[in-house]
Amino acid sequence: MTADPPLALDVDGTLTRPDSWGLDPRIFDALRAWDAPVVIATGKAFPYPVALCHFAGIPERVVAENGGVVYTGEEIFVTADRDGARAVLEDYRAAGYGLGWKGADTINRWRETEIAVAREQPLEPLREIADAHGLEVIDTGYAYHVKDPTPTKGDGLETMAEHVGFDLADCVAVGDSINDVSTFEVVGRSFAVSNADEAAQAAADEVLEAAHVDGTLAVLERVQGTGLERE
Numbered sequence: 001m002t003a004d005p006p007l008a009l010d011v012d013g014t015l016t017r018p019d020s021w022g023l024d025p026r027i028f029d030a031l032r033a034w035d036a037p038v039v040i041a042t043g044k045a046f047p048y049p050v051a052l053c054h055f056a057g058i059p060e061r062v063v064a065e066n067g068g069v070v071y072t073g074e075e076i077f078v079t080a081d082r083d084g085a086r087a088v089l090e091d092y093r094a095a096g097y098g099l100g101w102k103g104a105d106t107i108n109r110w111r112e113t114e115i116a117v118a119r120e121q122p123l124e125p126l127r128e129i130a131d132a133h134g135l136e137v138i139d140t141g142y143a144y145h146v147k148d149p150t151p152t153k154g155d156g157l158e159t160m161a162e163h164v165g166f167d168l169a170d171c172v173a174v175g176d177s178i179n180d181v182s183t184f185e186v187v188g189r190s191f192a193v194s195n196a197d198e199a200a201q202a203a204a205d206e207v208l209e210a211a212h213v214d215g216t217l218a219v220l221e222r223v224q225g226t227g228l229e230r231e
């Protein structure tokens with residue numbers, strides 16, 4: 001029997017609706033029907049992709065916080081610490097800036113290894129301060145992430161593949177931004193949705209014609225049943 005290939009899917013810009021914010025509901029059935037490991041690889045804090053898997057009714061296999069936290073469904077790996085990002089935030093605040101999130105900042109509340117800053121905040125001083133602390137700022141198009149240059153989503157995916165027991169050469173990835181480049185570098189087949197940023201488009205094996213979840217659903221249709229032969 002031919003199986004489906006393992007998947008590594010980004011969330012924002014990749015599983016979301018083209019016209020507005022939030023997941024496109026069509027993705028739930030597609031993920032649930034998938035006959036191979038599905039890894040949600042995101043820059044979002046750990047609980048978000050766990051909840052996505054939970055409500056989609058699929059095993060919880062997540063690479064969160066751009067690789068800082070990996071949950072294989074059995075074991076949690078936290079491979080970065082947050083002290084550096086905290087120090088950057090302190091200096092950024094001392095310079096008169098802030099995180100920029102409204103309400104109780106649920107974006108960062110459960111984040112364990114990095115800090116996300118709203119994109120309305122000034123980027124240059126954040127970059128300068130992060131640089132002075134040996135950290136980087138990546139702009140996903142949804143937030144500025146203050147993080148260690150490693151681990152990356154790709155590193156997290158390697159941990160996942162090793163523990164779940166699939167081959168990354170068989171894995172298909174879809175993403176939309178610079179934080180997906182490391183994913184694209186470690187998988188067998190990579191696709192950037194048409195709304196992807198320059199870095200993701202350049203790194204992907206193929207840039208799709210369709211945007212957001214329409215692009216992702218088109219990939220799923222195309223690669224379904226193209227995994228390894230199984231007994």
Ligand SMILES: O=C(O)COP(=O)(O)O
Pocket residue numbers: 010011012013041042043044140141142143144177179
């Ligand atoms: O958290 C972000 O900024 C983007 O999230 P994503 O990696 O799922 O697209």
Ligand SMILES: [Mg+2]
Pocket residue numbers: 010011012013014140175176177
């Ligand atoms: Mg994204």
